[in-house]
Amino acid sequence: MTDFIIRARAAEQAMRDVFPVTPLQRNAMLSDRFGADIWLKREDLSPVRSYKIRGAYNAMRKQPDQDLFVCASAGNHAQGVAFMCRHLGVKGVIFMPVTTPQQKIQKTRMFGGDQIEIHLIGDYFDDTLAAAQTWCAEKGGHFLSPFDDADVIEGQASVAVEIEQQLGRAPDNVILPVGGGGMSSGVTTWFGDRTHCLFVEPAGGACLRAALAAGHPVSLDHVDTFVDGAAVGRIGEQPFDLLKNRHLSDVMVLSEDRICVTMIEMLNVEGIVLEPAGALSVAAIENVQSFVRGRTVVCVTSGGNFDFERLPEVKERAQRCLGVKKYFILRLPQRPGALKEFLGILGPEDDIARFEYMKKSARNFGSVLIGLETSKPENFVRLFAHLDDAGFTYTDITNDETLAQFVI
Structure with a gap:
């Protein structure tokens, strides 16, 4: 210790x-x-907007004779390694998941410049890690783990x-x-x-x-x-x-x-x-x-x-977590005035963020996807109570992850 x-x-x-x-x-x-x-x-x-520069530098400074470093990263470790490659004048090969946000990829390129090359491989970090380790074993260089390394820790x-x-x-x-x-x-x-x-x-x-x-x-x-x-x-x-x-x-x-x-x-x-x-x-x-x-x-x-x-x-995710935004599917009667009746139920703080309705003349009801934003969660308690009183049929799909992937 x-x-x-x-x-x-x-x-x-x-x-x-x-x-x-x-x-x-x-x-x-x-x-x-x-x-x-x-x-x-x-x-x-x-300098790279994360602590990852610390582990990268500490591990790299302990390899003064090494001129090629290889790493795998979801973004921040990559930026730290890239920054230090340019700072120390050594080469770096950086593997990142295909799903890495573009901002992190661009910043890695900016920090490393001509000192680095980037390979986008794998949907998940663990796939990227395996690819980087395989490349390093075949081509050479010092592998810099983002976390499983005593010098990085x-x-x-x-x-x-x-x-x-x-x-x-x-x-x-x-x-x-x-x-x-x-x-x-x-x-x-x-x-x-x-x-x-x-x-x-x-x-x-x-x-x-x-x-x-x-x-x-x-x-x-x-x-x-x-x-x-x-x-x-x-x-x-x-x-x-x-x-x-x-x-x-x-x-x-x-x-x-x-x-x-x-x-x-x-x-x-x-x-x-x-x-x-x-x-x-x-x-x-x-x-x-x-x-x-x-x-x-x-x-x-x-x-x-x-x-x-x-x-x-x-x-969007924050609003849903706070309970101030919901999505639901409303069965709207296909009769004159039905939509106006629904709109009349909305409160002064309720704002329609999404409304998709497909009228089908052969049916008595049409399905409407509605996204509502409001100022406080209790407004939805009032809204749904009024919808029940008015006889509307609806389904809250806010927390249905399967449906959310397709319609939200």
Whole structure:
């Protein structure tokens, strides 16, 4: 443990040759809301807008004679490696999933320039990882794991070194997003039993929780790539070895829609742009608000590489999560005045966002797909009560994932 502390401190000092300390900012809104002293460790403000540059640099600086590095990444590790390839004047071959947001691909190209080449392979990160490892075994080069590497973990631990220096002490709690486990294991190891670390994963990629439940790393049957920075189907062996004694009760799993609520709030209220994985730690506070009340809490905002073309989807998911937007199918009688009767039931705060109706003259009823937005969830209680009283037949499909894929 002492050796790890020494190496993590040395890694943090080495970072200063590349970029300044990322800010640790007290957030008044969150502190007031949850009755705690809440700070944000702004890794979204690093040169590549994520903490991944730390592990990449630390691992690469320890290979001074290597001139070719190979990696697989859902985006942020790729940017860190690309940035360091140009900085160190070495070559890089970067494998990324085909589903990676274009913003992350473009930024990787921008950071690496002529020093790198990019291969888009696989729908999921684990497929991309296998392809990168195979290429490296056949062609040569040093493989840089995004998380399953002692030097990478050590570099990510520099986040904790900075937190303690900036705060002047170890915080009571640190909330850490988990993907492959590189940062969470590094930060946890640095703080030891001085800080209670809490972990948060997206529902579509809860690989730490699955590993703790099984007692060893396991591969998830399915991974939802929406939270691309944490969409990992199997936690790393080395990170898990450092986290294996953690309690399941310290691991939170959040729905992707809930994460969207936090992304929208942080953008609209605080002016902070966070990608889905970057919002995980802030979104998790609500789940442990009684536990953190009165404590000093640090949330690591791990990344801000957000493609604004995804903003409409994020807003949509956030509204559905908050209960202020719903979709339903209405059976509308095919008689004069039926539509006017329905419109008369809508309240002053109800706004039609979608309306699709196909009149079929051979039938007495037509099906209408309706999307409604309103200001507060209880407006839908009133609306549906009035629809029942008026004898309308309808089906709420807001949370029907199968139908949503086709009609929403």
